[in-house]
Amino acid sequence: MTARKTAIVTGSTSGIGLAIARALAAEGCNIVVNSFSDTESDHAIAKEIAADHEVEAVYMQADMSKPAECRSLVAKAAERFGSVDVLVNNAGIQYVAPVEDFPMEKWDAIIAINLSSAFHTIAAAIPFMKKQGKGRIVNIASVHGLVASPFKSAYVSAKHGILGLTKTVALELATFGITCNAICPGYVLTPLVEGQIPDQMKAHKMDRETVVREVMLEKQPTKEFVTVGQISAAAVFLCSDAAAQINGTHLSIDGGWTAA
Known part of the structure; x- marks a missing residue:
């Protein structure tokens, strides 16, 4: 990947998101680290990425349950770095309960953070990517975007939605040098x-x-x-020139779960 591209990774202070942020920084990308909090340790993560990989990395707070903050995150990143080349929608939460006992507020929060936030960040990033004639969007879905499990109605619904959103965005942007794909970890x-x-x-x-x-x-x-390193390596590949003709699809990393 070309040095000094700018990558936004939502929900990137731990787990999969942090691994992807680090992996993209290792490829020379400037990084926008994100979470809903705004603590010293959040900013320290960005500083550490910058120091380790000799790129610019900043922490930007945004609550992914709030549409305006999702869109503002992209706008602020573009203002700070001048472009948005890579968008990785990773932010997510989970709650487990039978459908009849599933709290309404948990349903609303999971749909907002796991699905709607990706719609808002993508919508905000598209004009910047179109202007520069290229871009990479990677949505972190789940094996539960392909199959279901009991007690996870909101999460399964959101992740199925992410795959539908991925396909739609890919079709709309196919002639603009922009790809949109999903990763489905087990x-x-x-x-x-x-x-x-x-x-x-x-x-x-x-x-x-x-x-x-x-x-x-x-x-x-x-x-x-599955390891976070395996997920981050896949994300880097999907953001590379080698993946230019991979568009509107998903990459399952699930140990064979969906092979049956």
């Missing part, structure tokens, strides 16, 4: 997944070890968690 051991384990234990009435083995990795044929 279970990755991140803080988000760690946070699911107690809820899964409660929902399935199992201990931790049994939940990991029989619920989380039961459908992942390799019986191994």
Whole structure:
């Protein structure tokens, strides 16, 4: 990748997002790190990325549940760096409960952060990418964008929606040098997944070890968690010139989960 492209990665202070931000910085991209908080440690992450990879990296607070903040994040990044070359929509939350017990506010929050935020950031980034005649959009979906699991109605719905959004954006932008693709990870051991384990234990009435083995990795044929490094390497590839004709599709990284 050409040095000094600018990449925005939402939800990038930990887990998959942070790994992608670091990987893109290693390729020479300036990085916009994002989360909903605004702490010293948030800004320290950006400073560390900048120092490690000799690029510019800044932290920009934006709450992905709020449409105006999603769009403002892109505008501020473009103002700061002069362009938006790469947009990675990674921000996400999870909640596990049966449909009849699923709290309305949790449904609304998951749809807002996991799906609607991507619509808003993409809509805001398109004019900048069109102006420069190129761009890469990568949406972090999930194996649950392709198949369902019990007790995850909002998450499954949002991730299925992300794949539909990805395809639509790809078709609309196909002649502008802009690609839009999705990555569908299986279970990755991140803080988000760690946070699911107690809820899964409660929902399935199992201990931790049994939940990991029989619920989380039961459908992942390799019986191994996907790593954040594997996800970030895929994102870098989709943002490269080699992936110029990969558009409107998804890359499953799920240990074979969706092969059956």
